[in-house]
Amino acid sequence: xxxxxxxxxxxxxxxxxxxxxxxxxxxxxxxxxxxxxxxxxxxxxxxxxxxxxxxxxxxxxxxxxxxxxxxxxxxxxxxxxxxxxxxxxxxxxxxxxxxxxxxxxxxxxxxxxxxxxxxxxxxxxxxxxxxxxxxxxxxxxxxxxxxxxxxxxxxxxxxxxxxxxxxxxxxxxxxxxxxxxxxxxxxxxxxxxxxxxxxxxxxxxxxxxxxxxxxxxxxxxxxxxxxxxxxxxxxxxxxxxxxxxxxxxxxxxxxxxxxxxxxxxxxxxxxxxxxxxxxxxxxxxxxxxxxxxxxxxxxxxxxxxxxxxxxxxxxxxxxxxxxxxxxxxxxxxxxxxxxxxxxxxxxxxxxxxxxxxxxxxxxxxxxxxxxxxxxxxxxxxxxxxxxxxxxxxxxxxxxxxxxxxxxxxxxxxxxxxxxxxxxxxxxxxxxxxxxxxxxxxxxxxxxxxxxxx
Numbered sequence: 001x002x003x004x005x006x007x008x009x010x011x012x013x014x015x016x017x018x019x020x021x022x023x024x025x026x027x028x029x030x031x032x033x034x035x036x037x038x039x040x041x042x043x044x045x046x047x048x049x050x051x052x053x054x055x056x057x058x059x060x061x062x063x064x065x066x067x068x069x070x071x072x073x074x075x076x077x078x079x080x081x082x083x084x085x086x087x088x089x090x091x092x093x094x095x096x097x098x099x100x101x102x103x104x105x106x107x108x109x110x111x112x113x114x115x116x117x118x119x120x121x122x123x124x125x126x127x128x129x130x131x132x133x134x135x136x137x138x139x140x141x142x143x144x145x146x147x148x149x150x151x152x153x154x155x156x157x158x159x160x161x162x163x164x165x166x167x168x169x170x171x172x173x174x175x176x177x178x179x180x181x182x183x184x185x186x187x188x189x190x191x192x193x194x195x196x197x198x199x200x201x202x203x204x205x206x207x208x209x210x211x212x213x214x215x216x217x218x219x220x221x222x223x224x225x226x227x228x229x230x231x232x233x234x235x236x237x238x239x240x241x242x243x244x245x246x247x248x249x250x251x252x253x254x255x256x257x258x259x260x261x262x263x264x265x266x267x268x269x270x271x272x273x274x275x276x277x278x279x280x281x282x283x284x285x286x287x288x289x290x291x292x293x294x295x296x297x298x299x300x301x302x303x304x305x306x307x308x309x310x311x312x313x314x315x316x317x318x319x320x321x322x323x324x325x326x327x328x329x330x331x332x333x334x335x336x337x338x339x340x341x342x343x344x345x346x347x348x349x350x351x352x353x354x355x356x357x358x359x360x361x362x363x364x365x366x367x368x369x370x371x372x373x374x375x376x377x378x379x380x381x382x383x384x385x386x387x388x389x390x391x392x393x394x395x396x397x398x399x400x401x402x403x404x405x406x407x408x409x410x411x412x413x414x415x416x417x418x419x420x421x422x423x424x425x426x427x428x429x430x431x432x433x434x435x436x437x438x439x440x441x442x443x444x445x446x447x448x449x450x451x452x453x
Contacts, residue, residue, distance in 0.1 A: 025120065025131075026116070026139070028113050028142075029113055029116040029117055029120065029131070030073065032113050032114060032116070032117035033073065033076065033117045033120055033121065034065050034069045034072055034073055035061075035065055035117075036086065036090060036117055036118070036121060037072045037073075037076055037086055037121075038061040038062075038064040038065040038068075038069075038072065039061050039089075039093070040085075040086045040089035040090065040093070041053075041056070041057075041061070041064055041072070042061065043089050044085055044089075048082075048085060049082070050075045050079050050082050052071055052074075052075065053068060053071055053072060053075055053082075056068040056071070076121070083121065083123070086121055087121050087122045087123075090118060090121055090122065091122075094118065097110060097114065097115070097118055098118060098122060101115070101118055101119055101122055101124050101127075101130065102122065102124045104124065104125065106119075106130060112133075112141060115130065116130070116131045119131050315441070315442065315445070316442065316444060316445055316448070317445075318445060318448045318449040318452065320441070320445065321421070321441060321445055321446065321449045322367070322449070324419065324421045324439060324441070325363075325367040325369040325421070326367065327419040328419070329370075329418055329419065330367075330369040330370070330419040330420075330421065331369065331370045331371075331372070331414060331418065331419070331420045331421070332360075332363075332369055332370070332371045332372070332421050332423065333372050333374065333407055333410050333411065333420065333421070333422045333423070333433075333438070334356070334360065334371070334372070334373045334374065334422075334423045334424075334446065335374060335403060335404070335407055335422070335423060335424035335425075335426065335429060335443070336353065336356060336373045336374055336375040336376075336403070337349075337352070337375055337376055337403065338423075338424045338425055338426055338429075338443050339356055339423060339424075339443040339446055339447065340352035340353070340355070340356050342425060342443040342444065342447065343356075343443070343444075343447040353375065353384075353386065356373065356450075357373060357388070357389050357392055357394065358389065359450035360373055360389070360391075360392045360450075361389035361390055361391055361392050362450075363449065363450065364390075364391030364392055365390075365391060370393075371391060371392045371393065372392075372393040372394075372395060372410060373392055373393070373394050373395070374395050374396075374397070374403050374406050374407050374410070375394070375395070375396050375397075375403060376396070376397055376402060376403035377396030377397050377398070377399075377403075380396065383396070384396060395410075404424075404426060404428060404429045404432075407422060407424065407429055407432075407433065408429070408432040408433060408436065411432070411433040411436040411437075411438040412436045414436075414437075414438070416437055417437075419439070420433070420436075420437065420438035420439065421438065421439045421440075421441060422438045422439070422440045422441070423440075423441055423442075423443055423445070423446045424440065424442075424443060425442050425443045425444075
């Protein structure tokens with residue numbers, strides 16, 4: 001399509017100057033104008049398009065209307081040649097509407113929005129009035145549609161209100177019926193409650209009578225038990241007297257026979273020693289009894305491993321620890337940090353543990369004694385990753401429990417009579433384990449012994 005002559009463009013510009021809109025296009029008319037331009041856009045070449053619209057040449061009409069609507073409306077309003085090209089395209093696609101508008105008699109049956117959009121593009125004589133009239137008609141049609149929608153909405157709301165009223169009435173009647181049923185049930189429950197209260201009162205009265213009877217029977221039984229206990233004590237006293245008399249008689253009989261028994265055993269031993277060969281053949285055991293063994297007396301107490309180990313040795317002599325660990329089934333419990341902080345406090349805690357456990361492992365291999373090393377773990381955020389050496393049990397105290405308390409628990413867990421040695425300089429620990437029967441020794445004693453390993 002060729003560019004119109006300069007005279008025609010000047011005439012169109014003069015017409016536009018004479019007839020101009022005094023208000024913005026209605027929104028519906030604007031959308032219809034953009035749609036007309038977008039549909040006619042595809043029939044133009046790139047050179048026929050304004051520079052600002054050429055980037056949208058390959059867009060579909062829908063995408064052009066969406067992304068280039070404002071640009072097309074601005075070009076249509078400001079570029080007369082572009083508007084003439086769009087008008088020619090509109091005359092080709094809608095000849096009847098275009099001819100009627102240019103003749104000044106728009107069809108009455110046409111959509112006012114279509115009429116206004118076509119008038120804005122074609123700009124016939126009186127197009128501003130046509131646009132205004134079409135806009136008013138469109139607004140009137142919109143108002144009528146809005147009124148119609150409002151009426152339909154009002155009718156719908158009235159119907160919903162009638163249904164709600166009917167539903168409310170039905171719900172009210174149902175609630176009244178439920179309330180009457182609830183009242184009747186409440187009255188029935190009140191009657192049952194009064195009956196149950198009467199039953200409870202009768203049961204309480206029977207319970208009081210039963211308690212009174214039980215108290216009477218209990219008092220009688222207590223009196224009988226007291227009498228029976230008195231009789232039992234009297235009979236036990238008589239039984240004790242009888243047992244004492246019997247034991248005295250037996251003791252007298254044993255003392256009377258003891259001299260003769262001794263002589264007989266001496267003669268028998270003489271015969272047995274003379275007949276050693278016969279005794280070996282017969283495998284008769286030698287007599288272990290002596291006349292003095294028959295005399296009733298108190299024997300002296302036996303020396304404990306603790307007393308044996310303490311003889312003639314200093315508390316700081318490593319030989320004392322060797323004697324204690326040489327006892328049968330000896331168990332050495334070590335207060336770990338007490339020893340390491342006494343011997344090598346300058347090392348980090350990890351290296352202190354490793355050095356002490358290495359020495360204890362070699363000591364266990366030399367002595368064969370059971371060894372347990374206890375460290376304080378009450379404030380540890382996580383368990384210590386440690387591989388215990390052979391022959392040494394490594395324990396950390398739990399949260400809230402100190403290593404001192406764990407050592408005392410270990411000492412109390414051992415059976416009475418087993419040699420248990422606890423290494424700690426802490427006086428409270430030493431006193432606690434001593435009460436449990438263990439032998440406390442100072443940390444320096446173990447350090448001296450380990451220095452010889």
